[in-house]
Amino acid sequence: MPANTTNEMLWGLIVILVILLIYTLSLYLRTLSAKSQQTKNQEK
Amino acid sequence: MTKQPKVLGILDILLLILVPASLVWIIFFTPMEAVMGNVQKVFYYHVAAAWAGMLCFILAALAGAAYLHARRLQWDWLSLSAIEVGVVFSLCAIFSGMIWARPIWNTWWVWDPRLTTTTIMVLIYLAYFILRSGLTTPEVQARLGSVYAIIGVLTVPLTFFSIRLFRTIHPVVIATGSTGESAFNMSPRMLVALFISLSVFTLLMADLVWHRYRLAKLQSNNRKR
């Protein structure tokens, strides 16, 4: 009889996805700020 | 800012479909492991994340070598991007490994050679970021960062073998056979699922590194003005 570890499976997968999501978000935000910096530079 | 290349856009959309699809595949279409139960399914993403992380660090070392050879900052952007993404993937592997270990071995941390090596790698590359932040010009950052990235990858096999050898001499209480965590027999359907997640994560890694590379380029252009 397999152990009932469905919760642990979900947690394991969620942790990976959340870390990747946070990173993607940080990448997106950093790119946005770099872009706004760029337009600021061009206006000067 | 140059416009986003078409291939990258396609890759983004492809991954938006592939990642949920692989998730559904893993949860619903893979067989349940006979002893560990469903938690074994973390394995597919866990291994894929560790694989993508290792790939990133090798890529970073190669890009570092290319920088030292050609002295073009583009290579350093690639090296830096690969290391950042590699650390993220390694953290995924470490935390999912811990969540897996909890129900199976009743402990969060098992000093498994692979998991420990991954953690040491994260420490090595955290030191890489500290090193870079302590240096002033992009050229010095690139030169010293490249050297460190290469040496870092070269010591990984040494670390792995020394920890494995250490563990064969001082085994921990858990008995799961000689290969440790993957001591279950892989059925063909499990292999297919592993192959799927490995491919998806490799694509994801390429996508993230590419985006990070473009960010590095943007930041470098901003600094020049």
Place this chain on the structure above:
Amino acid sequence: MKPWTRYLYMIWLIVSKDIQVEWRGKQGVPVMLVFALLIVFLFNFALQLSPELQAGLAAGLLWVSLMFASTLGLNRSISLEVENKALDGLLLAPMDRSAIFFGKSLSNLFFTFMVALVLLPVFSLLYDQNMLHLNLLLVIFLGVSAFTSLGTLLAALSIQTRTRDVLLPVLLYPLALPILIASVEASRGILSGQSKFELQSWLFLLLAGNFLFYAAGILFYGTILEE
């Protein structure tokens, strides 16, 4: 002089210069030695070690104190050059940069080995266990040699950062972990009387580490110190 003998002569010049500086100033080895002894005493109380220390603990304690002490020496070795702009002179000297690396890491090896030579009888006294084996000396030589060669290389990296020498341990220790494991395990084996055969793989690891770090030094030391 043939190029090869000239190269060796250059290395010797740097080593003897470092030893001369140390002999006149006496600022490096004594500090390392006292530091190592202090660590031994700190660990003794922090970990509640018994006078009859197990071979494993003694080997671990020896290596941790040795590596911490060695880090001091590594930092001093490079900051001495940078402080008085002596490094510029070294770099101007008509020789291959890898000769500087060899000279520096060999002098660091020499100083740390000196510390080890004093530590061994002290350990034997404190923990009532004869630690003066020839094989143990060989292991210490190999382990320290790998550690100091990697350390010499990384000290040249860390000295160029804003925080100067603070960064060295953070760069060095994760990379030196296999050396620490192999050295401790080999020493533990010798102290508990294992045969040479059982220690082979650890000795092999130490040799591989030595090879890797000296090769990295030859390849990259010039690149690191480039102006």
